[in-house]
Every structure is written in structure tokens, then in C-alpha cells.
Amino acid sequence: QVQLVESGGGVVQPGRSLRLSCAASGFSFSTYGIHWVRQAPGKGLEWVAVISYDGSNKYYADSVKGRFTISRDNSKNTLYLQMNSLRPEDTAVYYCAKDRWAVVAATTYFDYWGQGTLVTVSS
Amino acid sequence: DIQMTQSPPSLSAFVGDRVTITCRASQSISNYLNWYQQKPGKAPKLLIYAASSLQSGVPSRFSGSGSGTDFTLTIRSLQPEDFATYYCQQSYSTPLLTFGGGTKVEIK
Numbered sequence: 001q002v003q004l005v006e007s008g009g010g011v012v013q014p015g016r017s018l019r020l021s022c023a024a025s026g027f028s029f030s031t032y033g034i035h036w037v038r039q040a041p042g043k044g045l046e047w048v049a050v051i052s053y054d055g056s057n058k059y060y061a062d063s064v065k066g067r068f069t070i071s072r073d074n075s076k077n078t079l080y081l082q083m084n085s086l087r088p089e090d091t092a093v094y095y096c097a098k099d100r101w102a103v104v105a106a107t108t109y110f111d112y113w114g115q116g117t118l119v120t121v122s123s
Numbered sequence: 124d125i126q127m128t129q130s131p132p133s134l135s136a137f138v139g140d141r142v143t144i145t146c147r148a149s150q151s152i153s154n155y156l157n158w159y160q161q162k163p164g165k166a167p168k169l170l171i172y173a174a175s176s177l178q179s180g181v182p183s184r185f186s187g188s189g190s191g192t193d194f195t196l197t198i199r200s201l202q203p204e205d206f207a208t209y210y211c212q213q214s215y216s217t218p219l220l221t222f223g224g225g226t227k228v229e230i231k
Contacts, residue, residue, distance in 0.1 A: 047220040
């Protein structure tokens, strides 16, 4: 069965960096786009970033553009999110979510999600 | 950016009730609208895609409708396991995807 397992969350001071990982199994990882979606405590869902199946296309929400970098290693079936210059407003549970397609399209949706990893940005 | 507005933000209902949740887009998004269910401490789960298509394995009491700017999610007969928060999400402006603010369905 499809599994996505996030890791790397924790408490970090403002301005510091953190790298999240998402280990995938149960499907052909190199065939699908993958997203990061976050949820601040008690708040709604916010799309963060997406990477295409081969890593050639990457897109970001304005709130993280220039600070976060999404990447993938298809040989390791793993997705990454490098988060730099972290701010208190980046505090959230970060989910990786599988796209139904190899590259994002208007008919896209998130068909599988990981359980999330909590990032807390605080001094 | 396309804004998605859900209403109501929360509602209380009895088991067996028919429940309707509304999602409005700030511009026309055709039928590029998906619905998710999230239970406390859990990841969201896809219910409906393309406004009205039921995801495999989702009970048939869930249905979606709408096109353009106005969409609805209906739960025909609310079950105890349906108490959760529901989110709409547009994919028209791919790759920039946005969610509604959520509707929390609570037990009355």
C-alpha cells in the first residue's frame, strides 16, 4: 500500500534552517509529482510547494518562495524540503502528499498523504 | 490568487441528518474543485475530485456538485465517523493550489 512518512521536524530558532524528509513506498515514486502542504496549529491547510516526477519543475507558495527548496532523490524514494530563514509563522505540521499525475495539471488532486511532522519556530 | 471561501465555518448536526457545506471561489474555476475530510490529529483524506467524482472507497452518502464559482459537499445521512473538518481545494490555478478555510462538523 502507498505510504508516505515524514521526518525531520522539531524546534528551531527563528532565522535558522531545517530539512524535512518524506520517505515513500508502495508506488512508483519516480512517476509522480509530490507536494508539501502545511497546517499551522488550529488552522487550515496551506499548499507550500510541488516538484514534478523528475525534479525538473518546482513551484512554491509566495509565503515561502526564496526561503524553502523542494527536491527529490528518486534513487532513494525520498522527497525533501530545505527550509531556511525560518520564521515563527512557519510553525506548522508539514505533510507530504502525492499528486495523481507526474506533473501538476488543472485536474490534479492529492490522493495520498503522510502523517505529518511538526515544525516549531520559536526562540 | 484565487480565494476559496467555505460556509459555514462550523455546524452542529445529529446523526442521520443531511448536511450541506458550501465552497465559493473568487473567480470561475470550472469544475477543478476537490474535497477532503480531516479528523483530529490525522492527515486529510480525499473524498471528491473534479467537483462531483467520488474517490474510490468513499461511502456513497458523500456527494459533490457545482461548477464555476459555487460548489457544495453533501452528506446524505450523517454517520458518527463523519464528524470531522472538511476542506475544499481548487486546482484551476495550478500549480498554485489553494484551500478553503474549512468547515468543522460537530455532534449536536
